[in-house]
Amino acid sequence: MDIESIEYPRYLLCKEIFMALDFRSLLAEHIPDGGRGARPRRGKYDFAVAYPDPASLPHDKIMECLSEALSETGDDLAVYPHPQGNTPLREYVADKIKRERDINATADDIILGNGSGQPIDMISAILVNPGDVVITDEWVYGGTLNTLRRHSADIRGVSADEEGMDPDALNFEISKAIQEGKRPKYVYLIATFQNPQGFTITRRRREQLLEVTHRHGVPILEDDCYADNRYGGDQVTSMYNLDDQNSVMYVGSFSKIIAPGMSLGYMTGPDEVLDRAMTVKSGRISEFTAMAVEKYARRYLDAHVEEINNIQRVKRDAMLASLGENFGTGAEWSDPDGGLYIWMKLNDDADMVSLSSKALEEIDVGFHPGTNYSPDGASGRNYIRLCYGYNQPEEIEEGIGKLGAFLAKEGALKS
Structure with missing residues (x-):
């Protein structure tokens, strides 16, 4: 039989009524909802994510080592x-x-x-x-x-x-x-x-x-x-x-x-x-x-770790000092010996989930609300995490100053 002579039902050929497969009905139930979306906007004062100081990245030395490794074992x-x-x-x-x-x-x-x-x-x-x-x-x-x-x-x-x-x-x-x-x-x-x-x-x-x-x-x-x-x-x-x-x-x-x-x-x-x-x-x-x-x-690596730790120590100290100057007794925060983060507790009634978006929009300061770190995904609305890794010390001081004034205006600080 000549396949070209077969007459297919009209509905199989009609693009106007073609229905795309709905994958939503096929999605695994145990995978949380999410999406691609746009890349989140970063604040000028980016205390949200754990980026290291860009100036400390050892570009030249890594390229040197890669070139050498390729020549030896490429x-x-x-x-x-x-x-x-x-x-x-x-x-x-x-x-x-x-x-x-x-x-x-x-x-x-x-x-x-x-x-x-x-x-x-x-x-x-x-x-x-x-x-x-x-x-x-x-x-x-x-x-x-x-x-x-x-x-x-x-x-x-x-x-x-x-x-x-x-x-x-x-x-x-x-x-x-x-x-x-x-x-x-x-x-x-x-x-x-x-x-x-x-x-x-x-x-x-x-x-x-x-x-x-x-x-x-x-x-x-x-x-x-x-x-x-x-x-x-x-x-x-x-x-x-x-x-x-x-x-x-x-x-x-x-x-x-x-x-x-x-x-x-x-x-x-x-x-x-x-x-x-x-x-x-x-x-x-x-x-x-x-x-x-x-x-x-x-x-x-050993020398590099010593170098970046010296850089991060200065940044941590700048953030801690600025928190003391701008927050006083209005909040409680950690004083870590290392790592990249400071954990802060605000007024019990503070909603830092909504204020995180507002702070990014109004004062260009980014931070993460405590709900990001809660097993139930809902607790910790009056907590925030601050990272001191990315900005320079003077930017940290300026950004924490803006954040303190903003949170005071929003009634998020303890009285």
């Missing part, structure tokens, strides 16, 4: 790299975390990822079933919260004081979940320079938290991505090192000490976790990035 780009990531860089990471965080690991124990976010996602993928309990701080990094929501976790926040998460509150929350038949899959902790609260968990408190999790048979996921950003205080050993029951999973990152745009992190942990994580690992990190970072890290 032919390796003709084949896919090791599934766990660039081997020389994994060897460097193993040396680094042994030297600085007291973690015994070899290159075989390291998996590279896109920032620390991909390892956290991989760990969640292999441990968390829909409805499983994961415990975090009462206020915690929004990126991890979004990851846990994608995995349909039951996220439960635990309060903290200046020493870190409250072990009694953690014990209560774990016991409650177990009574419900939902033993938590893990406790997520940013133990050093917590985001957004800024505290570092003391060694004594780390040991207390481990005692609680050991008693209940619950692992810890230690996110150590800010450990290098220290401006004062004493270094505290990693929870991974303090653990004697093979119950801690560890992730770290180069993003905050080299460049966020390079998005390079790593993980280690128990063999069972590493083996299973490789089954859900999606894609490989850029071999260009890995080769450049490995060369750069061995040659320049």
